Amino acid sequence: MKIKKIIFFSFLLIVFFLFRIINSKQKTIQVKEEPEIVIKKEYGIVVNNYDFQKLKIQSGETFSDIFDRYRISPIMVDKIQRYIVNNDIFDFRNIRAGNNYAVFSTKDSLSRGEIFIYEINYVDYILFDFRDSLNISLMQKEVETKNKYCSGVVETSLWASIVDSSNLSPALLMKMSEIYAWTIDFFRLEKGDKYKIFFEEKFVEGESIGVGKVMAALYQHKGNQFYAFNFQINENYDDYFDQNGKSLRRAFLRAPLSYSYRISSKFQKRRLHPVTGKIKPHLGTDYAAPQGTPIIATANGKVIKSSYTKNNGYYVKIRHNSTYTTQYLHMLKRGRASEGSYVKQGDVIGYVGQTGLATGPHVCYRFWKNGRQVDPYKQKLPEAEPISKDYIDDFKIIADSLYNILDKI
Ligand SMILES: [Zn+2]
The missing domain is CATH 3.10.450.350 (Nuclear Transport Factor 2; Chain: A,)
Known part of the structure; x- marks a missing residue:
């Protein structure tokens, strides 16, 4: 009796699995019979129902030209223009030749544009959607x-x-x-x-x-x-x-030019002057650079002098605090900051030239500490604030993992 039962249930089990196998085979066959539809998307929009074109703005081409070509009425174009200005989305006049645009137009003989895309840059684009009511939005591609x-x-x-x-x-x-x-x-x-x-x-x-x-x-x-x-x-x-949570910033930048220029004369107590031929101290550092190179303020401060003299040429002098003052000579022209105005570290205060007593385009950078001219490269300059105590534990965890990454490079 027991054996019969076992045989019976085994039989049931076999039938059950056979049924499943056959059934699953049928399912596979059914899927194969259905036509495959591949849904294609551009800018997140399904393109299957449209004629899709991706083009480049030609020189002299305007939005009106493009909209007109795809049968958008001049009244509508006017409406778009006002909408964009009112919502501060984009200035139509800033259309740039060479930028990408795309059109989703109807597949019928009318070939009317329903959706337009204009790429402002690699990431931002404007979407003009005419499908229901007019909808214009500034979108961003996934970065x-x-x-x-x-x-x-x-x-x-x-x-x-x-x-x-x-x-x-x-x-x-x-x-x-x-x-x-x-x-x-x-x-x-x-x-x-x-x-x-x-x-x-x-x-x-x-x-x-x-x-x-x-x-x-x-x-x-x-x-x-x-x-x-x-x-x-x-x-x-x-x-x-740095690894101890000290800021890499200092109150002063190392140089009054961004980079890639040459020190043509260091701070020195005795120097044969290239123009006068006399031995005189050179109480500044000369940076040779092409004429017109921007000169930047090495620290925050107040412009206390913006003027011209026979020797200095056009120059600017900045007082940073009661201890430090800097001066920048031989400018081609001075920047916008006038006497009495405040400048921030890195602000352009003038452009390299050779006005005054100079043999070639350069900026002579002068540095005062407590009223005495010194070589800034020999000074221990003040540091910026370190990471506050509130964040130092978080910083140490992050710095540790970054240190390990650098170690493996
Ligand atoms: Zn000099």
Whole structure:
């Protein structure tokens, strides 16, 4: 009796599985019989029901030309223009030849445009949607961020030529020079300096659109290791700190030019003057640079002199606080900041020239400490605020993981 029962249930089980196998085979066959519809999307919109074209704005072409071509009435174009101005979306006059645009038009003989796209840049685009009522919106493509790593050895002391000899892009070099503007004198790089960089690269639709944020960097200069760790202090503000949470910023920038120029004469007590031929102290540092190169304020301060003399040419003098004052000579022309106005570190205060007593285009940078002219490169300059106690524990965790990433590059 028991054996019979077992046989019976085994039989049931076999029948059940056979049924399932047959059934699943039938299902497979059914799927194959149905025609496959591939849904294609562009800018997040299904294109299957439209004629879709992606084109480039031609030189001299206007939005009106394009709308007209796809049978949008002049009254409607006028309406669009007003809508855009009122909602502060985009200035129609800023249309740029070479930028992409796309049209979704009806498949019938009318070929009327129903949806238009204009790409303002790699990321932002305007969507003109005529399907129901007029709808215009500013949209953004999805930006993908990928982590990138690079390292190298500096083969030349000239900052500008590093771009050619290394695997760094000019944009990444710019970021490095900004991060280390207070720490490393990029006018005096040494052959054999080493660097490691962990940074983000941005991609849209699989294409690189440029360098994102530098997350961490190490620069080895004359045996010293300079770490830079990015730390997000709040939603709107992030900055770079060393391994101890000290800010890489200083009250003063190392130089009054952004980068890639040459020190033509150092601060010295005795110098044979190139124009007068007399031995005189040179109480400044000369940076040779092409005429017109922007000269920047090395620290926040108040313009106390913006003037011209026979020797200085056009010059600007800035008082930073009761201790420090700086002066910038031989300008081609001065910037907008007039006497009495305040400037911020990095603001353009003039342009390199050779007015006054000068043999070639350069800026003579002079530095006063407590009323005495000194060599800024020999001073221990004030530092910016370190990370506050509230954030130091968070910072240490992040810096540790960034340190490990750099270590593996
Ligand atoms: Zn000078």
